[in-house]
Amino acid sequence: MSLKAEISESALSAVDPKQYREGMSRLGAAVSIVTTQGKAGQAGLAATAVTSVTDQPATLIVCINSLSRSGHTIEENEVFAVNVLSADDQYVAEVFGGYTDVPRDKRFDVGEWQIGATGVPVLKTAIATFECRVTGQNIVASHRVLLGEVVAVHLGQKAEPLMYFDRDYRKIEL
Known part of the structure; x- marks a missing residue:
């Protein structure tokens, strides 16, 4: 049996942004620190x-608000790390x-960092870190979608x- 939905174009854009954000707050997600270092700082x-x-070639995406200074720095440096x-x-x-009073230029004073193979900061205590080079990007509304090999x-x-779930940090026991 084939199901076919008939949805008008206006209905597709009628989702209330507040309701959408509330729904997305219920989608639990791993928390990572995305870092970069290079010619742009x-x-x-x-x-x-x-x-x-995909795993061949190993590739991931990260979405960053287009207004983020860090996103622009990653784009210019062309390398980044995802520290899980x-x-x-x-x-x-x-x-x-x-969420703290730590100034932007002092963030790397928190945690233990080392320099990775691509020259980016890698958090020593991360569960896993993926060092990437930017292979593509796209702007979608308010966000920059970076493709990293x-x-x-x-x-x-x-x-x-x-x-991160329901607008708060959560721990999952193994």
Whole structure:
């Protein structure tokens, strides 16, 4: 049996943004710190909009608000790392998410960092880190969607992941 929905074009754009945001707040997501360093400088931000695209070649996407200074820095540097956080790194997420009084230029003073193969900051306590080079991007409404080919993977200790659900940080016990 074939199902066919007849939806008018106006109905497709009629979703209330507030209701959409509320629904998306119920989609649990892993918390990562996206970092970059290069000719345009050093930057980092907290992100939950990260997902795998394919494993051959290893590729992921990350979505960043177009107004983000860090997003522009990543674009210019052409490299970034996705540092997947454990529950123990919640404060790092709060700092990079702008939820503390730590100034932007002091964010990397929080947490233990090392320089990765691409020259980007890699969080030593991350569950996993994916170093990427930017291979494409697209602007979709308010966000920049970056396509990154993974050039290095660092596996940390298995630990409880830090999740974001219902507008708050959550821990998932293993």
